[in-house]
Amino acid sequence: MIASKEGHTEIASLLVFMKVELNAKTRNGHTALMMASYNRYPRIVKILLDAGANPNLVTNEGHTALSEILFSEREEIVRLLMEKGAK
Template identity: 50%
Template sequence: MWTALLNAAKNGYIEICKVLLDAGANIEDSDVASWTPLCWAVYKKREDIVRLFIEKGASVNVIDEVRQIIFLFQSYLK
């Protein structure tokens, strides 16, 4: 299910991400493919949002819909 935080992360809206997190949005919510807001920020190469999510305690190891571990930092640095 898409949440406001997932949408903000996917579209690069850092200020909205901050507001949503301050309001109690779940940083570990995921979409139907099990991607979290951090996954989307990494995929979209939004270093500012990646840093925000990590500072807020987002998990950096995520298991996606096919049970593979995504090493976010490795993908991000490519």
């Protein structure tokens, strides 16, 4: 999760290679995909989506990766999420 939140692309790639749980959640229900999306790391978003991260999981507040960033001027990430079926 920290790699996604802080933008460490190489570490995120290594963790995907090591087959870590891509859809693990924090106590608030945030996933690595949500953190990478919100913090504007499209390369990590793409890595996670291509590896099978679920773009439709929800936080404890009922938000998805897409709904959390939809109105935040992150067009490239919005496009990546929608291409993988995010709702």
